[in-house]
Every structure is written in structure tokens, then in C-alpha cells.
Amino acid sequence: MSDKFHDECGVFGVVNHHDASNLVYLGLYALQHRGQESAGIASISADQTMSEGNIGAASGTTGAGERLIARNSTQIHVEKEMGHVADVFTQERLQRLPGQIAIGHVRYSTSGGSMLCNAQPLVASTSKGPIAVAHNGNLVNGDELRSRLESDGAIFSTMSDTEVVVHLVARSRAPGFELALVDALAQVEGAYSIVAMAPGKIIGARDPWGFRPLVIGRLNGALCISSETCAFDLIGAELIREVRAGETVMLSESGEIRTIDQRTGPREARCIFEHVYFARPDSKLFGLNVGQTRKRFGAQLAREHPIDADIVVPVPDSGVFAALGYAHESGIPFEYGLVRNHYVGRTFIEPRQSIRNFGVKVKLNPVAEIVIGKRIVLVDDSIVRGTTSKKIVRMLKDVGAREVHMRISSPPTTGPCYYGIDTPKRKELIASSNDVEEIRTYIEADSLGYLSEHGMLDSVRESGESAEQLYCTACFTGRYPVLMRGQHHPEVDGVKVTAG
Numbered sequence: 397m398s399d400k401f402h403d404e405c406g407v408f409g410v411v412n413h414h415d416a417s418n419l420v421y422l423g424l425y426a427l428q429h430r431g432q433e434s435a436g437i438a439s440i441s442a443d444q445t446m447s448e449g450n451i452g453a454a455s456g457t458t459g460a461g462e463r464l465i466a467r468n469s470t471q472i473h474v475e476k477e478m479g480h481v482a483d484v485f486t487q488e489r490l491q492r493l494p495g496q497i498a499i500g501h502v503r504y505s506t507s508g509g510s511m512l513c514n515a516q517p518l519v520a521s522t523s524k525g526p527i528a529v530a531h532n533g534n535l536v537n538g539d540e541l542r543s544r545l546e547s548d549g550a551i552f553s554t555m556s557d558t559e560v561v562v563h564l565v566a567r568s569r570a571p572g573f574e575l576a577l578v579d580a581l582a583q584v585e586g587a588y589s590i591v592a593m594a595p596g597k598i599i600g601a602r603d604p605w606g607f608r609p610l611v612i613g614r615l616n617g618a619l620c621i622s623s624e625t626c627a628f629d630l631i632g633a634e635l636i637r638e639v640r641a642g643e644t645v646m647l648s649e650s651g652e653i654r655t656i657d658q659r660t661g662p663r664e665a666r667c668i669f670e671h672v673y674f675a676r677p678d679s680k681l682f683g684l685n686v687g688q689t690r691k692r693f694g695a696q697l698a699r700e701h702p703i704d705a706d707i708v709v710p711v712p713d714s715g716v717f718a719a720l721g722y723a724h725e726s727g728i729p730f731e732y733g734l735v736r737n738h739y740v741g742r743t744f745i746e747p748r749q750s751i752r753n754f755g756v757k758v759k760l761n762p763v764a765e766i767v768i769g770k771r772i773v774l775v776d777d778s779i780v781r782g783t784t785s786k787k788i789v790r791m792l793k794d795v796g797a798r799e800v801h802m803r804i805s806s807p808p809t810t811g812p813c814y815y816g817i818d819t820p821k822r823k824e825l826i827a828s829s830n831d832v833e834e835i836r837t838y839i840e841a842d843s844l845g846y847l848s849e850h851g852m853l854d855s856v857r858e859s860g861e862s863a864e865q866l867y868c869t870a871c872f873t874g875r876y877p878v879l880m881r882g883q884h885h886p887e888v889d890g891v892k893v894t895a896g
């Protein structure tokens with residue numbers, strides 16, 4: 397079982413490029429860290445002949461991929477499958493995605509469950525024309541809207557919130573897809589970064605709180621939209637700007653970028669965990685480079701929790717940049733005392749015979765020559781259940797580390813997330829019911845220090861702005877900016893939720 401919070405999705409889109417689906421494939425490759433459960437691409441073309449030849453075994457569950465939605469001569473082609481981007485897409489599959497416009501999605505298993513039917517993009521033939529939609533986030537009123545739509549006769553074929561948006565678009569009385577999407581988004585609440593495709597355009601939207609990132613880029617005459625800028629770097633696109641919180645923006649075939657709606661929320665609530673862990677360190681997120689922000693977290697951590705030690709060791713890869721910041725600020729040498737095996741798949745089967753620490757040893761191995769006899773500052777981004785931290789501390793001590801001082805580059809994680817992040821239940825979070833000393837005892841570290849809330853927010857503070865009013869910190873502070881609706885979430889009744 398993974399001992400991390402997990403981002404749930406990544407989205408990417410390209411408009412006006414002869415190789416749109418190939419670019420989306422590369423974009424999804426760069427966004428793979430945001431979701432490893434399934435991957436999908438939808439493209440749009442007016443080439444009926446080619447599309448006829450592409451009709452394959454339509455399937456929502458067999459893994460054969462699905463296509464197509466045909467309306468007049470315009471067609472949407474979809475290829476999606478469970479698995480990593482590299483495994484899902486072959487040259488043959490990409491060739492079945494013709495057209496100058498394409499969007500894609502990588503998904504981590506969410507409350508919707510781990511099934512191909514929940515893989516995205518979702519496509520539909522509506523009175524506004526054929527559309528495809530991909531979504532990153534979680535709607536806090538998704539269950540409520542679904543019940544209302546079902547009682548009105550809507551038939552759902554997936555469990556994802558994205559389908560709620562598709563139904564709202566299809567039923568909207570607003571003329572045309574653009575206004576219908578704006579109308580649909582006015583009815584949803586919660587966290588979303590959406591990328592939608594219709595003939596001639598891609599529409600991107602962020603919720604008024606701006607929980608999840610979404611950025612616009614340009615590649616020669618083509619426009620791109622992505623969860624993170626690292627995907628632009630891979631395809632050689634330049635960053636133009638972020639989609640603003642609450643903005644719905646249209647990217648057209650003609651190269652136009654037009655705001656079609658701008659909603660405002662009480663305040664912004666950018667997910668600070670994107671900076672702590674989810675986003676790639678080479679991405680620029682909410683105006684800041686992620687790696688540099690993590691270094692600032694680490695430097696602040698060193699100021700808040702100094703210790704006499706010989707080396708600073710990161711838990712790779714998540715702790716690397718914070719450890720660099722800690723080492724630089726403290727003057728203690730940085731060493732790779734743990735090496736990560738990057739090729740461990742999700743399907744790894746543990747042997748029946750229990751071997752001590754086997755699970756974590758498959759992923760991380762200490763370098764004895766570096767750690768023997770050393771007083772180590774061990775830096776990680778967060779402690780979720782505490783089980784992995786305990787194994788790593790023990791592993792380092794087993795190979796001869798003299799002392800292990802754990803330092804965490806975020807505050808104690810005390811609550812679950814309702815905004816598109818896969819988190820364990822509150823009672824499974826070690827910091828929800830244990831103080832720092834109790835956690836230290838459990839993980840068997842010689843000392844334990846967490847970055848303070850103030851220190852974390854200070855590290856993302858932009859000049860003249862209050863980070864408290866720009867970022868969501870709910871899983872650390874219990875100040876949830878948007879409340880869950882209804883009684884459908886198993887955690888709601890047990891969680892002390894306060895409006896942020």
C-alpha cells in the first residue's frame with residue numbers, strides 16, 4: 397500500500413497541429429506522475445473516410461479502446477486503456493487518432509473506482525455537437541448533481557464527476573457548446589481543472605478557488621493546455637500564462653485565446669500540496685518553480701529544526717529538493733544515502749515469506765558506505781501513515797547509521813482531502829491522532845521536526861500577497877475552503893470541517 401497522498405489526474409490538449417495526438421501523447425508522458433491507473437486521448441477530425449476505417453471493437457471494459465462519435469462529417473476518436481501512457485499507446489493506436497485537435501488524460505484511481513469505464517476523456521454526441529471532456533479534481537456537489545440528473549432521467553455509464561459535467565452540458569439550454577459548458581460549470585462546486593474539445597476549439601476551465609493548476613502554451617502556430625508546464629518543456633512549447641482561477645478560456649484553431657467566462661470565489665485556494673509533493677520539480681506552478689519552492693521549504697525547515705549531524709539524506713525522489721535546501725542552509729553535506737529503484741511497477745507481488753522491510757527495500761536501498769557511523773538528517777516531504785518512514789529509519793540504522801533525525805518539509809498531515817486528491821481515511825493518518833513526540837517514537841527516529849504552517853506559507857508568499865488567502869492548507873490545518881455536500885462521503889461526519 398502506498399504511503400503517500402496521490403494526485404488524481406493530469407490533462408493535456410493541443411489545438412491546430414497536424415500531429416496533435418502525438419503531441420498529446422508526449423504531454424501525457426510528462427504528466428505520468430499525476431496518474432498511473434489509466435491513460436486516454438481523444439482527437440477530432442472531419443475525415444470520414446479515415447474514421448470509417450478506424451471503427452474497431454467498441455468497448456468500455458475489455459481494454460480494446462473505444463471510438464467513435466460521428467455527427468455529420470465530424471468525428472471524435474478515442475483510445476483509452478488501463479495502464480501507463482507508454483503501455484497504452486502504440487504507433488498503431490496513435491494513427492487511429494487523426495485530426496488537428498486532441499486532448500488527453502492520465503488518471504489515478506479515484507472515488508469513481510479503478511475501471512476502464514472511468515478512464516477519460518469522456519465523449520458524447522450532444523445537441524451542441526460532439527464533445528470530449530477530461531477533468532482533474534473532485535466536485536463536492538457531484539453526488540447531489542448526479543442524483544438530480546438521474547431522477548430527471550439521465551443515464552450514467554461511469555462513476556466519474558466528469559460525466560456529470562457532460563450531462564449538464566448536454567441538457568443546458570444555452571446556445572452552443574461554449575455557453576453550455578459555462579452554464580454547466582456554474583452549477584458545479586469543488587475542485588476542477590477541465591479540458592474539453594469540440595470542433596475547432598479546446599476549452600479549458602479552472603474552478604473559482606483555483607485548486608488544481610492549468611496552464612496555456614504555444615508551439616509555433618499551435619496552442620496547448622496542460623496541468624503542468626513540464627509537459628510544455630518536453631514538446632518545446634512556450635508557456636503563455638496560467639488559466640486564472642474561475643476562468644473559462646477558449647483556444648481556437650485560428651490561434652485565438654479568449655476568456656469566455658470569469659467567475660470569482662470568496663478567495664483562491666491553490667493546493668499547497670502540489671508544491672510539497674504532487675507536481676514535478678521542473679514545473680512552474682502558481683507562478684513559482686516547484687523545485688525552488690521545495691528548496692525554500694527545506695531551508696526554512698533547517699532554520700526551524702536545526703540539528704548537529706554529519707550528512708543530509710533525502711528520501712528519493714520526493715525529499716530531494718527539500719534536502720538540498722536543508723543542506724544548503726545548515727551547511728551539512730548532502731549525500732544520496734538512499735537509492736531508489738525507478739522501475740518498480742504497481743503490480744509488484746510481495747513474496748509470501750515475510751522478509752523484513754522487503755516492501756520498502758524493493759523501492760529504496762541504503763548505501764552502506766555513505767551511512768555507516770553517520771548522524772543523518774533524513775528529509776521527506778510528508779508522513780502519511782508513518783509505516784514507510786518507520787521502515788526507512790530502521791533500514792538506515794540496520795546498515796549502521798548512528799543517528800537518524802527525520803525532517804519533514806510540510807506540517808503534520810492531519811486530515812483527508814476532498815478536492816481531487818486520493819488520501820487515506822482520517823483515522824489512518826498518523827498525525828490525526830498522535831503528537832510529534834508520539835510519531836517520533838513510532839517511527840523510531842532520534843528526533844523529528846515538521847515544517848511549520850507559517851514556514852510553509854512564507855515559502856510560497858509572493859510580494860504583497862497573503863499566502864493564507866491564496867492557498868488551501870486544509871489537510872494540514874482543517875480549514876476546508878469548500879464544504880462537502882450531503883452525507884455521501886464516508887469521512888464527512890467524522891471530520892471537523894471548518895470554512896476557510
Ligand code: SF4
Nearest residue numbers: 667669813868870871
Ligand atoms: Fe491540497 Fe487542500 Fe487537498 Fe491538502 S486539502 S491536498 S492542500 S487541496
